Amino acid sequence: MVTIRLARAGSKKRPFYHIVVTDARKPRDGAFIERLGYINPVAAGQEAPYKLDLQRSKQWIEKGAQPTQRVANLIREAERAEQAA
Numbered sequence: 001m002v003t004i005r006l007a008r009a010g011s012k013k014r015p016f017y018h019i020v021v022t023d024a025r026k027p028r029d030g031a032f033i034e035r036l037g038y039i040n041p042v043a044a045g046q047e048a049p050y051k052l053d054l055q056r057s058k059q060w061i062e063k064g065a066q067p068t069q070r071v072a073n074l075i076r077e078a079e080r081a082e083q084a085a
Contacts, residue, residue, distance in 0.1 A: 001023075038051055
C-alpha cells in the first residue's frame with residue numbers, strides 16, 4: 001500500500017519532517033516516491049511552520065494513497081487556510 005507520511009530530517013533536538021509518498025513497507029526515512037512538502041515544528045519568527053502541495057496530495061489520495069493521521073490533519077488545515085485566503 002502507498003502511504004503519505006512524515007520522514008524525519010534535521011539534527012538532534014531540531015526536528016524537521018518531510019511529507020512524502022512512499023510504500024508502507026519502506027523504513028520511515030528510507031526511499032520515497034515523491035516529496036510533497038515539509039513541517040518545521042520548531043519554526044520561529046518569519047519561518048513557515050509547514051508547506052504542502054495540496055493539488056499533488058489530493059491526486060495521490062484519489063489514486064488510493066492513505067495519509068497518516070498527522071498528515072490528514074495537515075491537509076485539512078492547509079485546505080482551510082487556502083479557502084480563507
